[in-house]
Amino acid sequence: MMFQLSFHPYHRRFKRPLQTHHGFWSQRDGIVLQLEDEQGRKGQGEIAPLPWFGSETLEEALYFCRNLPTRFPLDELETIPARLPACQFGFGSALEALKGGGSSAFSNEEGLLYSALLPTGVAALSAWKPLLAKGYRTFKLKIGVNTIAAEQQLCRALLLELPPSVQLRLDANGGLDLPLAQQWLEMCDGLRSAFNIEYLEQPLPTDAFEEMLALSQQYKTPIALDESVASFAQLIRCCQQGWPGIYVIKPAISGYPKKLRRFCQAHSLDTVFSSVFETEVGRSACLQLAQALSSRAVGFGIEHWFAD
Ligand code: MG
DSSP, X not given: OEEEEEEEEEEEEEEEEEEETTEEEEEEEEEEEXXXXXXXXXXXXXXXXXXXXXXXXXXXXXXXXXXXXXXXXXXXXXXXXXXXXXXXXXXXXXXHHHHTTSOOTTTTOTTOOEEEEOOSSTTHHHHHHHHHHTTOOEEEEEOSSSOHHHHHHHHHHHHHHSOTTOEXXXXXXXXXXXXXXXXHHHHHHHHTTTSOEEEEEOOSOTTOHHHHHHHHHHOSSOEEESGGGSSHHHHHHHHHTTOOSEEEEOGGGSSOHHHHHHHHHHHTOOEEEBOOSOOHHHHXXXXXXXXXXXXXXXXXXXXXXXXX
């Protein structure tokens, strides 16, 4: 069986730049692709790189797409190198869509709970209300960008305002050091009886696995790994090293969906599936995986970040 590729790059601006410990991000650039086989079956996929999480860049993904032969065999799709995980995901999910009949958009969103990402800083205090009205019951707040005093004060103020039915996730993007992480976990443990703090995400940088493992044993507040498990290889490594907590999985940069599905099922991982601000094409493929593999609210409440 031979395949043909068509693809186009896209650019989507955020209404306001997203601020995390990695810096400011103002525009999502990616590639939407379509595979067609000899029987005329078509399947769409999306390449949505996130280089600061270790994926390839958009330029590397474009280079790969442009250098494929006009017609190529299945083998070409199944042997994309691991250094191009967003391409693996894009081509892998396009192939699955092609085999599954092609049309997958949005039919798979039912039954999932969504977490909405709040703007970083004091803007969070007014941003949650319209999102609650839209049905969100889980919110995520980025920390590790301001002083801990200011951020903990904001976090307390937010928790006091949120209705009791709501869960809050805190995401440090690896931006804390050990004493700061301990301060956050102490605060969270202290507030847990009164408020729903679901977890603290990636308190320390990716090279501090042992420290995070120790923290997960010292505190009651669950810890989720995100940057530490950004690639499929990292996910396997952390699992082998016995990470007892939550795994945040960004399928769009985790390589072939088939391999990811098989691994998560085999190890019964406690997972949160999370967006890298894909379009509907990538989103749909990610949510199909989430529906099969995760019971926690998915981090795909991000549409309010886009202007279009
Ligand atoms: Mg995160």
